[in-house]
Amino acid sequence: MNSKLQSRVEKVGDAVAAGNLTQLEFLALNSSLNLADGHARQELTAGQAKIIARLPDLWAEAQERTVHEIEREAQESYFHLLGQHSYPGGDGRVLSCYSSSVAMEIYARALATTTDAVALVHPTFDNIPDILTGVGLRLVPLEEDVLHGGDLPVGLLQSVGAVFVTTPNNPTGRVLSEEGLRGLAAQCAEHGVVLTLDTSFRGFDTDAHYDHYAVLEESGCRWVVIEDTGKLWPTLELKVGWLVRSANVGLPIAKVYSDILLGVSPLVLAMVRELAEDAADAGLADLHDYIAENRALLRTELAGLPDIRFVDEDTRVSVERVHVGDRYAADVWARMCEHSVYVLPCQKFHWARPAEGDRLLRIALSRSPAAIAAAARVLRSVLLDT
Amino acid sequence: MNSKLQSRVEKVGDAVAAGNLTQLEFLALNSSLNLADGHARQELTAGQAKIIARLPDLWAEAQERTVHEIEREAQESYFHLLGQHSYPGGDGRVLSCYSSSVAMEIYARALATTTDAVALVHPTFDNIPDILTGVGLRLVPLEEDVLHGGDLPVGLLQSVGAVFVTTPNNPTGRVLSEEGLRGLAAQCAEHGVVLTLDTSFRGFDTDAHYDHYAVLEESGCRWVVIEDTGKLWPTLELKVGWLVRSANVGLPIAKVYSDILLGVSPLVLAMVRELAEDAADAGLADLHDYIAENRALLRTELAGLPDIRFVDEDTRVSVERVHVGDRYAADVWARMCEHSVYVLPCQKFHWARPAEGDRLLRIALSRSPAAIAAAARVLRSVLLDT
Numbered sequence: 191m192n193s194k195l196q197s198r199v200e201k202v203g204d205a206v207a208a209g210n211l212t213q214l215e216f217l218a219l220n221s222s223l224n225l226a227d228g229h230a231r232q233e234l235t236a237g238q239a240k241i242i243a244r245l246p247d248l249w250a251e252a253q254e255r256t257v258h259e260i261e262r263e264a265q266e267s268y269f270h271l272l273g274q275h276s277y278p279g280g281d282g283r284v285l286s287c288y289s290s291s292v293a294m295e296i297y298a299r300a301l302a303t304t305t306d307a308v309a310l311v312h313p314t315f316d317n318i319p320d321i322l323t324g325v326g327l328r329l330v331p332l333e334e335d336v337l338h339g340g341d342l343p344v345g346l347l348q349s350v351g352a353v354f355v356t357t358p359n360n361p362t363g364r365v366l367s368e369e370g371l372r373g374l375a376a377q378c379a380e381h382g383v384v385l386t387l388d389t390s391f392r393g394f395d396t397d398a399h400y401d402h403y404a405v406l407e408e409s410g411c412r413w414v415v416i417e418d419t420g421k422l423w424p425t426l427e428l429k430v431g432w433l434v435r436s437a438n439v440g441l442p443i444a445k446v447y448s449d450i451l452l453g454v455s456p457l458v459l460a461m462v463r464e465l466a467e468d469a470a471d472a473g474l475a476d477l478h479d480y481i482a483e484n485r486a487l488l489r490t491e492l493a494g495l496p497d498i499r500f501v502d503e504d505t506r507v508s509v510e511r512v513h514v515g516d517r518y519a520a521d522v523w524a525r526m527c528e529h530s531v532y533v534l535p536c537q538k539f540h541w542a543r544p545a546e547g548d549r550l551l552r553i554a555l556s557r558s559p560a561a562i563a564a565a566a567r568v569l570r571s572v573l574l575d576t
Numbered sequence: 577m578n579s580k581l582q583s584r585v586e587k588v589g590d591a592v593a594a595g596n597l598t599q600l601e602f603l604a605l606n607s608s609l610n611l612a613d614g615h616a617r618q619e620l621t622a623g624q625a626k627i628i629a630r631l632p633d634l635w636a637e638a639q640e641r642t643v644h645e646i647e648r649e650a651q652e653s654y655f656h657l658l659g660q661h662s663y664p665g666g667d668g669r670v671l672s673c674y675s676s677s678v679a680m681e682i683y684a685r686a687l688a689t690t691t692d693a694v695a696l697v698h699p700t701f702d703n704i705p706d707i708l709t710g711v712g713l714r715l716v717p718l719e720e721d722v723l724h725g726g727d728l729p730v731g732l733l734q735s736v737g738a739v740f741v742t743t744p745n746n747p748t749g750r751v752l753s754e755e756g757l758r759g760l761a762a763q764c765a766e767h768g769v770v771l772t773l774d775t776s777f778r779g780f781d782t783d784a785h786y787d788h789y790a791v792l793e794e795s796g797c798r799w800v801v802i803e804d805t806g807k808l809w810p811t812l813e814l815k816v817g818w819l820v821r822s823a824n825v826g827l828p829i830a831k832v833y834s835d836i837l838l839g840v841s842p843l844v845l846a847m848v849r850e851l852a853e854d855a856a857d858a859g860l861a862d863l864h865d866y867i868a869e870n871r872a873l874l875r876t877e878l879a880g881l882p883d884i885r886f887v888d889e890d891t892r893v894s895v896e897r898v899h900v901g902d903r904y905a906a907d908v909w910a911r912m913c914e915h916s917v918y919v920l921p922c923q924k925f926h927w928a929r930p931a932e933g934d935r936l937l938r939i940a941l942s943r944s945p946a947a948i949a950a951a952a953r954v955l956r957s958v959l960l961d962t
Contacts, residue, residue, distance in 0.1 A: 212834040219839065220642040227838060245631040252812050256606040288674035291836050295681065299710055320835045324685055326712070426638050427841035448598040449706045450677050452613060453605065455813035 211316050211538045218532030225565050226532040228315075228360060228391075228509050230424040230556040235476065237468040238423060241461065248464070252456035261286055264430070264459040267466035268419060271474065272392055273399035276407060283435050285447050286454040290390050290418035290431035291317060296450055297414055297433060298325045300441040301384065305351020308386075311337055313539040313547065315360045318388065322354070331542040334364055342377055352384040358391040358398050361539055361552045363505025368400045375409030384439065385411050390418035393474065394481060395506040403434075412439045421508060421556070422477065423465050428458045481508050484555040484562045491566030495573055501550065508556040511536065512569075517576050519551045525572045531565045597702050597924045604918030611951045612918040614701075614746060614777075614895050616810040616942040621862065623854045624809060627847065634850070638842035647672055650816070650845040653852035654805060657860065658778055659785035662793060669821050671833050672840040676776050676804035676817035677703060682836055683800055683819060684711045686827040687770065691737020694772075697723055699925040699933065701746045704774065708740070717928040720750055728763055738770040744777040744784050747925055747938045749891025754786045761795030770825065771797050776804035779860065780867060781892040789820075798825045807894060807942070808863065809851050814844045867894050870941040870948045877952030881959055887936065894942040897922065898955075903962050905937045911958045917951045 218226035234242060241248075252260060265284055269277040277284060287293040294317075301308070302325040310319055312331040319329055330350055336342065337355060347353070353374070357366040366374070366387075378385040385406070392398040406413045413436045420429030435443055469477070488510055492498055497515030505511075514522050519535040526533060533554075536547030553569075555562065604612035620628060627634075638646060651670055655663040663670060673679040680703075687694070688711040696705055698717040705715055716736055722728065723741060733739070739760070743752040752760070752773075764771040771792070778784040792799045799822045806815030821829055855863070874896055878884055883901030891897075900908050905921040912919060919940075922933030939955075941948065 210831070210834055212838055213830075215838055216834065220644045229838070242635050243632050245635070246629050249628050249631070249812065258606045288678065289837060292674065292678060295836055317835050324832065324835060425841075426635065426843045427839065428843060444599075445596070446710065448596055448602065449703050449710055450681055451675060452598055452601055452615070453813065455811075457812045457814060 210320055211534055214532075214534055221530050221532050223531040223561060223565050223568075225554045225557055225561065226534050228421060228554055228556070229427065230421060230508070231554075232424050232480065232556050232558055234424055235473060237471075237473055238465060241464045241468060244464075245457070245461070248460040249457055252460050255456075257453055257456045257459070260456045260459045260463065261453075264463040264466070265432070267463045267470070268417070271466045271470050273401055274403055276401050276403035277434060278403065278407075278437070281437070283437065285433040285444070286459065287431040287433055287447075288451065288454055289420060289429055290388065290416050291321070292450065293416045293431035293433035294318065294321050294388070296446045297386070297416065297443060298322050298327065300443040300446045301352055302326050303442060304440070307350040308352045308354050309342075309346055309350045310354045310541075311356055311359060312542050313362070313536075314356045314541070316538040316541050318354065318356065319541040329542070334359065334362060337366070338364065338370060341373060344381075347377060347381040347383055350383060352386050353378060354386040354388070356388040356390070358395050358505075358507050360391055360507065361502075361509050361511050361536065363391075363395070363502045363507040363509075365395055365397045367397070368405060371402060371405050372409065375406055375411045375413065378413070379409050379411035382412070384441070385413045387413070387415045389415060390421055391507040392417070393422040394478065394508055396478075397506075406436065410438075412436055414439060414443070419462050419465075422469070424556070425461065425465070428461065430454055430458060430462055478506065481506065481555050484557070484559060485510055487559055487562050488553060488555070488566050491563060492570055492573075495570065498573060508554065510553050510555055512551045512553060513549055514551060514573060515549065517549065517573070519547070519549055522551060522569070522572055522576055525576060526568055529568045529572075531568045533565070533569075596706055597920055600920055607916050607918050609917040609947060609951050609954075611940045611943055611947065612920050614807060614940055614942070615813070616807060616894070617940075618810050618866065618942050618944055620810055621859060623857075623859055624851060627850045627854060630850075631843070631847070634846040635843055638846050643839055643842045643845070646842045646845045646849065647839075650849040650852070651818070653849045653856070654803075657852045657856050659787055660789055662787050662789035663820060664789065664793075664823075667823070669823065671819040671830070672845065673817040673819055673833075674837065674840055675806060675815055676774065676802050677707070678836065679802045679817035679819035680704065680707050680774070682832045683772070683802065683829060684708050684713065686829040686832045687738055688712050689828060690826070693736040694738045694740050695732055695736045696740045696927075697742055697745060698928050699748070699922070700742045700927070702924040702927050704740065704742065705927040715928070720745065720748060723752070724750065724756060727759060730767075733763060733767040733769055736769060738772050739764060740772040740774070742774040742776070744781050744891075744893050746777055746893065747888075747895050747897050747922065749777075749781070749888045749893040749895075751781055751783045753783070754791060757788060757791050758795065761792055761797045761799070764799070765795050765797035768798070770827070771799045773799070773801045775801060776807055777893040778803070779808040780864065780894055782864075783892075792822065798822055800825060800829070805848050805851075808855070810942070811847065811851070814847065816840055816844060816848055864892065867892065867941050870943070870945060871896055873945055873948050874939060874941070874952050877949060878956055878959075881956065884959060894940065896939050896941055898937045898939060900935050900937060900959065903935065903959070905933070905935055908937060908955070908958055908962055911962060912954055915954045915958075917954045919951070919955070
């Protein structure tokens with residue numbers, strides 16, 4: 191390893207200890223073998239490429255029509271694509287944000303005006319706990335097994351102002367079932383707790399395509415949902431995070447929103463509308479096949495290593511966790527960096543107890559098969575040598 | 577006035593009392609005579625239209641090259657265009673954000689970890705005080721006349737952790753001179769206060785094109801600057817807010833940044849690079865002429881109304897304030913809404929003493945001359961009748 195790379199990996203080592211997952215993803219941004227972040231970086235399909243070729247036409251459309259019309263169409267196409275037929279678009283309860291993280295920041299700031307504690311699913315992507323604690327909220331871990339195991343403990347619900355669930359979860363891929371959501375919403379209604387869902391990875395798993403908004407509205411609970419167009423399509427970080435809320439949420443979400451933005455680009459909204467229509471017309475099924483094939487490819491390339499396990503057997507989201515046996519994932523990851531292949535060690539996902547992620551790597555699958563195969567081969571050789 | 581419009585104007589009246597300027601701007605978004613927000617909504621010039629026609633090519637470029645390269649080029653083109661030759665791009669102290677407001681939110685969150693009070697220029701656009709107070713900071717008004725009158729009172733500097741100045745200011749257009757900045761930076765250095773500049777309207781006024789970064793770096797003070805590409809070009813809300821900081825700032829800005837985003841779109845960065853190059857090649861001078869002509873048009877259309885004054889005689893920014901004599905600006909504004917013409921009443925800019933804005937309207941000039949003329953004629957008739 192040359193000294194520049196050595197210095198970089200050392201810096202990276204410091205980041206693993208002190209920083210967050212996004213900082214690790216940032217290191218990978220300019221690498222050709224970046225399998226770190228969960229953003230979509232595969233090639234455009236033929237259908238998507240046609241839409242991108244028409245960007246100047248979409249620009250002209252966005253100049254001529256009102257933002258309101260294009261926004262309504264984009265919402266309709268996107269929410270219906272994913273089975274969310276009861277979303278409350280008609281009465282202005284869907285706010286368009288630059289990204290799901292901006293939506294989360296707005297929500298967190300609004301939430302912090304009325305409570306000081308949130309129950310948050312554990313593990314999950316670390317910018318969620320970091321944003322929530324960054325605005326002064328205290329976190330109570332909600333273990334995945336508890337979340338999916340039936341009623342939440344009453345004591346937990348009494349100790350917090352909100353319950354925050356990522357579904358499908360990142361990185362585990364676990365999906366809150368319709369029955370599970372109904373029970374959780376009933377409990378939140380009973381205890382006056384704001385039920386919050388981050389559904390950024392919803393697009394990848396049809397188990398998450400039941401109509402969440404129907405369940406939420408029927409429950410009468412106070413709720414917030416954050417949707418994200420940014421994980422599905424390789425749109426060079428052009429995306430929309432939708433911040434959706436119940437009529438009774440009782441939080442100054444619209445006010446904080448207006449502190450941060452007037453609205454998102456109608457060009458991006460028009461592009462999202464077109465991509466959602468393309469996805470409805472077979473593109474989404476093709477994407478599901480694509481991710482499944484990349485997952486199979488990764489598993490095949492690593493087959494026969496006796497102490498390596500794929501811990502999320504049935505997951506369909508666009509990331510895959512690999513258990514690296516007795517090795518430390520941070521060591522494996524540092525060795526991969528030497529080969530300029532970037533993935534994520536999982537400690538930071540386990541925001542309450544990082545050691546639970548010590549033996550796990552997360553590998554992004556929204557990449558070309560060639561990138562998956564090349565990275566898998568490097569990983570295999572590193573695993574054989576660590 | 578029909579009942580739907582009546583209801584809308586009443587809602588708007590409530591918003592004036594309870595809401596913020598962005599909420600008023602939002603009401604105007606879908607109107608053909610929206611002269612409310614300060615975003616650029618004029619037509620593309622021929623040079624800009626050529627760039628937009630090439631968006632698919634820029635997309636291809638952004639797919640092939642690294643984000644880092646395109647980001648560096650965009651920064652170089654933009655900062656040099658506006659005379660900011662000493663910006664610290666080389667050592668990673670320029671963070672690209674979705675917008676200047678997102679940059680401000682990130683800065684505010686980082687600042688609030690080390691201080692609880694900020695001196696803020698008065699008046700200024702109200703999302704600045706709202707974001708700062710939203711993260712828990714207490715504000716101390718810094719009157720424009722005090723700011724431009726020489727040394728700040730030592731007591732003021734001792735009572736705050738940061739001084740926040742919008743220059744050119746929105747809505748007044750007043751620019752902090754090089755000498756003024758040098759003195760202020762020296763005072764901030766002496767008192768360990770973070771000097772913060774929001775230069776979002778910098779592009780419109782060559783008086784703000786001296787090299788601020790040279791002055792700031794030379795002073796040794798802790799500083800933060802927020803730049804904004806979003807006011808200059810009619811890019812359908814596609815923009816970059818740059819969050820720039822001194823090496824000694826001592827705030828967790830990079831960490832909070834990484835909680836909110838991994839980076840902005842390389843397509844937007846490539847577009848900003850191209851627009852900045854077009855602007856350097858005569859486009860910026862043309863824009864200055866365009867704004868000056870729109871200002872002259874507005875003033876001409878309102879000429880001869882004896883009690884009407886343009887209070888910012890020498891301003892060059894893309895908004896104009898009109899003093900409406902003994903009338904209440906909110907009344908004039910409500911009457912204009914009846915004609916579907918949207919401007920801004922100015923109370924909320926005067927965040928510490930709203931009554932100081934009671935007689936002032938702000939009118940956006942980054943619009944087509946036809947829109948300016950049509951709105952001015954409505955305003956004239958309303959003024960004659962109020």
